[in-house]
Amino acid sequence: MVEGAPSTAAAISALRTSLLDGLDPEAGPPRSVVPVEQGQLLLMPAQWGSYAGVKLVTVAPGNAARGLPRIQGAYLLLDGGTLTPLALLDGIALTSVRTAAVSAVAADALAAPDASRVVVFGAGPQARSHIEALRSVRPVEDVVVVGRDVERTRAFADGVGARVGEAADVARADIVACCTTARTPLFDGSLLPATATVVAVGSHEPDAREVDGSTVGRSTVVVEAASAALQEAGDVVLAVQEGALDPGALVGLADLVRGRVQLPPGRPRLFKSVGMAWEDLVVAAAHYEAARA
Known part of the structure; x- marks a missing residue:
């Protein structure tokens, strides 16, 4: 597990650099959205450069009334060449930072x-x-x-x-x-x-x-x-x-x-x-x- 959250400045820089280096947002696979009783399960895979990864996100609108986050999840980072798992990141922290950074x-x-x-x-x-x-x-x-x-x-x-x-x-x-x-x-x-x-x-x-x-x-x-x-x-x-x-x-x-x-x-x-x-x-x-x- 990689602790902590990316800094805002680092996230902004990484995103801008990836686009300048040729990343094509149109080329990635679409998000899979699966309705479940209490909300949605989202599966978000991607590959770029020397890495691949997938985020599993849960969206539960009723969680606010329970004092819980509406969005939760985890991110599994993989080596792009072998698809060997490298790290597990907090999906909430990652989503919060990357959304604002974009x-x-x-x-x-x-x-x-x-x-x-x-x-x-x-x-x-x-x-x-x-x-x-x-x-x-x-x-x-x-x-x-x-x-x-x-x-x-x-x-x-x-x-x-x-x-x-x-x-x-x-x-x-x-x-x-x-x-x-x-x-x-x-x-x-x-x-x-x-x-x-x-x-x-x-x-x-x-x-x-x-x-x-x-x-x-x-x-x-x-x-x-x-x-x-x-x-x-x-x-x-x-x-x-x-x-x-x-x-x-x-x-x-x-x-x-x-x-x-x-x-x-x-x-x-x-x-x-x-x-x-x-x-x-x-x-x-x-x-x-x-x-x-």
Whole structure:
């Protein structure tokens, strides 16, 4: 068992480097989703460079009422040449760090260099990880947290050096991070400034969304892989069904990082993440190598 969690900075660096080195997010096998009585079992295998690996994730929506994490799991890292098991990592810690790190890689390429005002929806582990990750790539000075439970949101905001706000605060945001389990839009997309960048990470189901058709329709939309987004990202799938988005207009994260994309001015920018197996592998391998060193 490899103890601890990868650092945010190391995860961001490893993910960016893998994309610059030619990793193709479209090439990996799709995530297997198996419905069970209390939720879902997710199986996420990947291979890249000298490593392979697989993450087993459990998603149990009812766990919140039990005081347990909604998402749990474990990651098995393998030698790429022999498929010999090398390490077992905490799936919760890995997922928390890598999700925010992917968002930070995208935000670093999308957000204005002086972006300092951040609105975060959610008050859980992903909200916390995203605040840390965004602070590492932009000069964040003002963080507003929006949550459903007033007391929990206030306690969370106090703990991360933020203040409690409301959905309408997106009208003054440079970056908006959606880190919730919501199945319907969190805010009115018409309020977004044309200079805003939105990252949405909360759902991987085609009938759930955190952002509305207005947000998607107004924005340049970046995804990890178009094939995964059109299958799993409700924010994308529903906008396509509504006629708010042309699937051919989706921008891949790899092309964005490699500088192959010209971002049109005067439009918000949206990064929609569903979480992919290559991300776990890259971050797990970097953490394994750091632990060995």
